Amino acid sequence: MTTPTSTTPTPAASNPKRKKALITLASIVVIAGLGWTAYEWLVASHYESTDNAYVQGNVIQITPQIGGTVMAILADDTDFVKAGQALVKLDPADAKVALDQSRANLAQAVRQVRTLYANNGSLSAQITLRESDVAKAQTDIARATDDLNRRQSLVGNGAVSQEELKHAQTQLANGKSTLAAAQAGVAAAKEQLVSNQAMTDGTPIDQHPSVMVAAAKLREAYLATQRAALPAPVDGYVARRTVQLGQRVAAGTPLMAIIPMNQVWVDANFKEVQLRHIRIGQPVHLTADIYGKKVDYKGTVSGLGMGTGAAFALLPAQNATGNWIKVVQRVPVRVALDAAQVAQNPLRVGLSMEATVDVSNKDGKMLADAPRAAALVQTNVYEALDVGAAEEVRKVIAANMGRK
Structure with a gap:
């Protein structure tokens, strides 16, 4: 005796509508997966985004x-x-008391230096005077020599006494002493002139070191x-x-x-795995929490930080320990903002931003390789x-x- 075989249909086979719905759902899932894959490949892979971004500025x-x-x-x-x-x-x-004192000191220095310049003339006159003394002494010596020679020629005849002869010799000796003193006076006067000229030659009064020192004190006080x-x-x-x-x-x-509002930028802290395609000069789209999505800022990558935040922390992490957990690091990427947009929609230092970098063009550099051509900021x-x-x-x- 044979046992009849069970031919009970499955729910899907017994319900064609349900089977069709499952096929449709599977198709939708497959199409969505393909669409998402295409989006990731064609669109999303060209952008890197982060909400760990904040407005910075010069304080x-x-x-x-x-x-x-x-x-x-x-x-x-x-x-x-x-x-x-x-x-x-x-x-x-x-400060005003010090200014008045420095004015008086400068005035005194100028007058003292003027005296030095005036002394050049008086010392030159002293040399001329001493030289005239030398000439007079030389004349006296010549006259005394003639008198002595005349008396020496008359001593043998008895016309001149020994006393007169000694007197003539004394006159000649005195003349020589006077000449030596006059010549020493000329030398001393010349030395004084040279010494005084060393303090004045080649320098006008307003450039004299003494005046310049006093002038510097006046500038400091002013x-x-x-x-x-x-x-x-x-x-x-x-x-x-x-x-x-x-x-x-x-x-x-x-x-x-x-805080100058025309000198603000954004530091966007990207994960280290996001940095592989980010280059200087790439465009950046930013939104601020203060304005929401209705205000879209346009920026440009101007530089990448030279270290992670943890490396520059007050207490840097010490990873050479027994218990270690890897933490994905972030590197600040500086984004320059459009000054006109910032003027129209002002920002504040420290505000939260969302930044999206278009990494389609990778021709730029990861690090700057040339020094800055001009001052970053300056004031007059x-x-x-x-x-x-x-x-x-x-x-x-x-x-x-x-x-x-």
Whole structure:
């Protein structure tokens, strides 16, 4: 007797609609996988993104160059200031006293140097006078010699006594002594003239070392009075004001900071595995959390850091230990921003950003290989102070040069 074979159909076979749905779903999954693979290969592989990016900028510390007591505070946090605008004023009383003293010292130095130049003429006259003494002594010697010779010729005849002869000899000896003294006087006068000329030759009065030393002291004192007012070196916004009225501050004490908004950039911290295709000059698209996706900043890779954040940390990691866990490191990539976009949509130092680098073009360099051609930042605010100091020196020297 044979047992009938079971021919119970599977659920999918018994339900054609379900089978069709499963085939459709599988097709969708396959197509989605292919689409994702194509996207990764054709699009996503050309970009590197990170949300570990932050706005950075130059935080310019305002520090006094001299010590003093704070008399006035002319700017506060969030204020916009222009380059050259006074921010803090110190009590200038001590500096003004030193300035008056240095003016007097320079005037005295100019007059003393004028005396040195005037002494050249008087010493030359002294030489002429001494030389005339030599000529007179030589004349006296010649006359005394003639008298002595005449008396010596008459001694044998008894016309001249021995006393007169000795007197003539004494006159000649005295004349020779006078001549020697006059010649020594000429030599001494010449030495004095040479010594005085060594302090004056080849140098005008205003370039004399004594005058220049006093002039340098005057410049120092003048600059100290000008530095009692602390100017803003650049245009920017005030931040981190710590100075208070009446505070006694020393040179170099941080009082506040200036942040120029036209000097900001982004440090995007990419993982080390993302750096293989990043090059200098590649375009970067950035968005800031403060504005969201509606503001798209355009930037350019301007450089790659020379070390990871961990390497430059205050307490660097020591990986040569028994228990070690690998941590993926990040390297800061500096992104230069479009100044016009930053002016239209201002940023703040420390704001979070999202950065996406287009790595399609890999012709650029990973590291800069040439030095910077010009100064990164500079200010001309302090040059005017030295110009005023030079003018002050010129006026004091001119006032003490005397009539010409």
